Amino acid sequence: MQDEDTPRTESDYQVDGGVGGDFLDDDYEYDVADETLPADRYLDRELSWLRFNQRVLELAEDPAVPLLERVNFLAIFASNLDEFFMVRVAGLKRRIVTGLAVPTNIGRAPQDVLADINRIALELQHRHIAVLHDLVKPELDDAGIHIETWADLDEDDRHQIDRIFSQKIFPVLMPLAVDPAHPFPYISGLSLNLSVRVRNPKTEKVEFARLKVPQVLPRFVQLPDDGSGRVRFLTLEDLISNHLDQLFPGMEILEHHEFRVTRNEDVEIEEDESENLIQALERELLRRRFGPPIRLEITDDMDDVTLGLLVRELGITEQEVYRLPAPLDLGGLFEISKLDRPHLKFPKHVPVTPLELQPSEPNAQPDVFRALQRGEVLVHHPYESFATSVQAFLEQAARDPNVLAIKQTLYRTSGDSPIVEALIDAAEAGKAVLALVEIKARFDEQNNIEWARKLEKAGVHVVYGLVGLKTHCKLALVVRQEKNGDLRYYSHIGTGNYNPKTSRIYEDFGLFTADPIVGKDLTRLFNELSGYAIEKKYKRLLVAPRYLRRGLLKSIRTETQNALEGKPAGIRIKVNSLVDEAIIDALYRASAAGATVDIVVRGICALTPGREGLSENIRVRSVLGRYLEHSRIFAFENDGDPQVYIGSADMMHRNLDRRVEALVRLQEPAHLAQVDALFTTSMSTTTASWQLQPDGEWMRHHRDSHGRPLADLQNVVMNGIIARRRPRTAR
Template identity: 60%
Template sequence: MGVPRIGTVRDDLRVTQGETKRPSGSPRRRRKTTTDRAASAAPAAATEHPESRYLNRELSWLDFNSRVLELAEDRDLPLLERAKFLAIFASNLDEFYMVRVAGLKRRDETGLSVRSADGLSPGEQLELIALRAREIARRHAQVFLDSVLPELNAANISVISWADLDEDARRRLSTHFKEQVFPVLTPLAVDPAHPFPFVSGLSLNLAVTVQDAETGGEHFARVKVPDNVDRFVRVRRGEESPSQAAFLPMEDLIAAHLDALFPGMRVVEHRAFRITRNADFEVDEDQDEDLLQALERELARRRFGSPVRLEVSDDMSEHMLELLLRELDVDPDDVIELPGLLDLSCLWQVYGVDRPALKESPFVPVTHPAFADRETPKSVFATLREGDVLVHHPYDSFSTSVQRFIEQAAADPQVLAIKQTLYRTSGDSPIVNALIAAAEAGKQVVALVEIKARFDEQANIKWARTLEQAGVHVVYGLIGLKTHCKTCLVVRREGAAIRRYCHIGTGNYNPKTARLYEDVGLLTAAPDVGADLTDLFNSLTGYSRKADYRRLLVAPYGVRAGIIDRIDGEIRLHETGDPAARVRLKANALVDEQVINALYRASQAGVPVEIVVRGICALKPGVPGLSENITVRSILGRFLEHSRILSFGAQNEFWIGSADMMHRNLDRRVEVMVQVTESRLTTELAGIFDSALDPATRCWVLSSDGGWNASPTDGKGNDYQEEFMRQRRGGAS
């Protein structure tokens, strides 16, 4: 990239923020926006033009993160919970750029003309993303500066600058800098003898301009803020009480001591910046003989991915910004200028302050009644022989249900084999420890570890090797597919017979996230489910290509087709006059056009369709002639809504599983949906829908134009998650 002329950089940035005219002489071609396309096209109904049937998935995701930001803006929430949502928003946006924006950039730069379902080219999507992302990123920064930070200060939890410190505090922190920080810093100069240093993705850096006192010449240097220490330094000020806390950003501490890094030079300017790089990669599974080694090679390359975003302080000089753009090879459209701190994911450290009054009251998951302690202890296996059990996390304890099931299987001398899929698990996983114990006890143990689980690859490679060393049969799934299903099969000898016990869930085998994510799971000894899981594991570990199952739908062959068949079944039954015809769907995302089109057909036939989606939704509800019988709502709260549940009213079928309604889940992953058949369990699943869809439940409702509106409109209403916590607390008392 050439050196931008003075004025070009920020002029370009202003254009992307809404101005319609690019400066004369600018070499950059203005992309045609969707606004331009809409202005040049005659109005048409959504049923006439296929691209008008869908909302853009990337913009829908940004809308989801905007809803997360609304939680941070909600003054009815405890203060530290609002800070937590600011941190979540920041981490979410980082990943969006590393994966989704990176993928669009790759397509745009290689000239791929593949358009999204709503008719946009990669370049058009990137322009719209830049506008929307910049808007919500600045709003995010202002929520912290104008609302959360002043309230933290008022609560004696301060994020302060060096200028706020008294002499005593400065003296103590200067000693801390000299002893703990200075030795690990490496200022890197930029001149003909020192090329611009590589800046790793997501690292926080100081761009520094210094002036030679003798010659007057100015020089640039980069100082990386250490990423292996806490972002904030705790500051003790005077007679501070234990309830008080003050935090100094590490970059402020370094900036205050730049003279120690550049002795004899005058510091002219120092500003923070942060770059985001493409973290997506592909492994050619057909060419690489050892998938594990190939993946490790690609992980090592991830930090060298091409840049997709540059965040800078909004007071950075034009000259410094131009240098960063040139040396980092960043497009001016990919710059986000922000006031205050960069990377507010650091607020997790602030959230860790021990101030219970400023957080949600803790909720302790309750043991499911089926597994509750009795005078005569009963094993999980004895319980499941009496009937299926549906667990709803985090309200029902994971550790006393699913984890106990696997641990008892590992310890039970009658258990012959355990087969399990592992997509993501915790760092000190009791699940993995139980599988190791089972293998050491001589049981046959098979673990399918998905080493391609994005951003958990390194951890899963470690677990795979640990399991192999313990004698567990470790497999990595099928070539070209990620194994995302959540399944466990236990084979037990009972007298002269063999009985199979199963767990199929919507969430990972991770005890930590099971306390934060809302999920459901089925524990069963039903012979047809056991036979299905046996066939599934044979497919995953061998060369079976079985596509038909008894009570399972399995992607990539059967989930989409099975769901569409059942939607069409509701249409047929509605046309015969069945008043129970209705489709209910709860998922993280709804993007797949074939599923959406089936839901549109249901709506056009008069079948009510009710959707609860946490994140992305490409379906347009409420469009006359297309989707007037479809409603879409989103629920966000203290727990991450993660369960996938489907209900088909006239057919009286309920399904749960791991699959979202997305291309990657339905075409490029092994996913499992299981039918829940026992009436007492389907009543529980219906209760989840009834609560989520209650008009009095606080949520966001999607309109036909793609806007999300809070409901009820008065800001009041019932908290869906609080209702389940209240039920469990009442049952436990």
């Protein structure tokens, strides 16, 4: 399988079949990487990701951010970095070891890139723990939230902790000896462990043992109330470390240290049309648990003898060792961030029901079908409620006796998903229900397999998409018989997953429409995904992998030509990641022609903005805040006739070439104005953001020349939505 980071060649852009409906000309050719442009025009994607996580860390450093939100950002930083090593770094190392080509978009040797990753990641992890110790922990103390160490406890505390240990912790622990009769144990990925060296006083022999810190117990053990009103915690590993004598009675404890292993958990499935995909995936998930180690984190007081043993037994290099101050695994701080202290968190935003979907009578159920008969509805989550829009749409479809069929894609959803329950209810009511479940959604594979089996048992037609492609688009189609006997399509196309939980923290758009053109487009697409078809007639959609790349490139080329002809020309893009070389080169050419290019990117950006002779007309901003910016928007000025698309695709090779993605064109003037306002606010000098510099560094811009805080984009959007809607709210 071709890697997503392989540079594009002309042969990679050849496609079978025709073109994308009204959008493209039959003789249109894909652009390829332009070798006339400077060879150093791309920023390294891996280092760009590390800079993204640095921006997360800068939010934890910011005293203007509420205290428990800063704790949350510390945990997010740790969780992000774990996944980066498990997937991205693991993939690079695997391809180096196996001799596969490891291209980089900046022409550097992969070993040099890995050296930079290790150096920068280690620097960031030291900065990370320093933020906790030097900045956040003192403020937690002032707020009455104490993360104690064993040395902080008095005798009464220790006596009570002894009882907690004996009753709730000791029975769960499993010390494992390492000697000729007990081989070195398997160390599971991301588990926190204690290495223990003990001496037998009778034989003077020194032995080694490994003790896993149980993941089924809270990472932070709350201490009994001491009457001070403070909330006090002790890390589980600190508590266990000070009771090792009970685990190794009669032995002398010489050394004990914390360590943690990160393993390669990137699933690689060789898809064979003759093999059951679920069985293949389950086999690969089992293998993932035993992936090779790629990072060893140890506390900075670990002795050389213990370290040497770990390095030898785990089979890693010294370059893969990260020596850090305790505590390790700050992802555990999620527990602290969830404390019920509203005054230490962002002020609550209560999502509102979109005005177009609000029922005419109080406490009545919204009638989504009637609303869509009046016109299209664009919803913006989490500012507007997922429950009273997307969820209400599918639940209404499940119980409406006039609905004949429901078709939906499921990429990620929550464990107690009302969306899945609605599909089950519809199937049990006798409706035709098709669910395209993407069981290869990374780290949600097992959850999706379980949902797929539950859906099948309820009579839902479950399919798993196309061989070799992930189905990443977010689509729902309802076919309903109206009173006159005609069939009508009701559609939803979104930028985010059908997940009620993440919809509260992910920023996304969704379009509801009863446009028959969109309905027929979705019908054709679902037929292609569930049957045998090569569709050539999409009218209002751009669909990957066949037409999305060429459709976007054609729009960029149009803006380039308009700029050369002196016409108004502008491109505005909002994505999570911008990596694809052909798209970037097309944007460079548009900039050189005089078109303005504004990009809002949350994470990785391989494009270099503001570089003389290359990208003077390109500006890149990044917005991070309480919500995860997740929507993807592509807007083209088009000589006064704006062409704006929303959908599921980032500008990465995998999205454009190896996934089924879908963008839908917005056409209502009010929706175009809403998107225009979002871009204008995002790029404004009065809005807080990070600005990408030509050297690849991100400069934070969050205060004006007088030191006053700039506007928060997410607060501005929330206030704007509330202002233009009735005061009725919904969770």
